[in-house]
Amino acid sequence: MDLSPTEEEQEFRARLRAWLAKVLPELPPRPSPDDWPGRRRYDLGWQRRLYDAGYAGLHWPVDAGGRGATPTQHLIFLEETERAGAPYVGANFVGLLHAGPTIAAEGTAEQRARWLPPVLRGDEVWCQGFSEPGAGSDLASLRTRAVRDGDDYVVTGSKLWTSHAEVADWCELLVRTDPEAPKHRGISWLALPMDAPGVTVRPLRTLAGSAEFAEVFLDEVRVPVANRVGAENDGWRVTMVTLSFERGTAFVGEVVACRRTLGGLARAARANGRWDDPVLRRRLGRLYGEFGALWRLTQWNVSEAQRTGGVPGTGGSVFKLAYSHARQELYEAAAEVLGAGSLALEEEWVRERLSSLSYTIAAGTSQIQHNIVAERILGLPKGR
16 A cells, blocks of 8 residues: 555645635535534535535546546545535435445446436435344344336335435335345345335434434335346345445545544643543543554555455455444543533534444444454354
């Protein structure tokens, strides 16, 4: 892995930094965290600005509508946008960071032409319909059925913790197309239009008061067979591609954000006298080392994905496992630094602390990641 910046990459950083300095003051005020329709408009507006400036899908392949940027340019983009306080992907998370890349890797030419440009332009939002009641960590146990009827699948079932469902146009949906097959087989990956008859969305309110997740009920929803990505009953393999993006590269911008938060905590501790506590200093120092190591692992994962054709490998599970626990500890340290006096829900760091509790569950629980690391990286026998 050689991520030393070239002259071209240094020029890229300078141009990006200048563009951010010009465009960020022109943005409208950020909407309330609870206003998801408003956040959708805001996030799509930012995505359109990126698209018009040539920064949308920076690291996507050129034939998928991206710029085919180098791993270093991708990381420069993340560093500079976070340093400048630019908006993150927000409601575009699923489409930009794992549904879109999955379609780029596995979709037909027609599917890529239909779904990727609207994601990059900021025209459409995707949600994720994977987890179900009774099939969370054991995703292969899903029971939502899709029965072939001519050129359509008729889909019946329900999904849980569906990210951004109430503001989404499309859903990356896992369904069982062969109920007689072993559970890891007989699954297909579909693109579900969220305005199809028979789709009901019921928002779920999180501990932090946000409604970014929802239950989705599917009552004989007709989905064209042409919306299937990959072969029928090959959805588990396609899902592993999706999850490799979700675990391997989708969180990279958040590592940069956490490093910035950690620096802010250190400054706050110096200002309020907490820096005099040697135990707290050691804790912040250890977190500094952990996030530095996570950034190096991020660089490796991004570089490896580029080398192997754009799909991250099993190293993403190592990253996701370490990152989710480090993020939780970061916000535990924030409580220690800032004290009980700022424990108001309207405080951004409090919302982030509550949100961090989900990270050891989202994108596969820590227990699942331990199993993947043990079996696929270390070669240990499967547990019973």
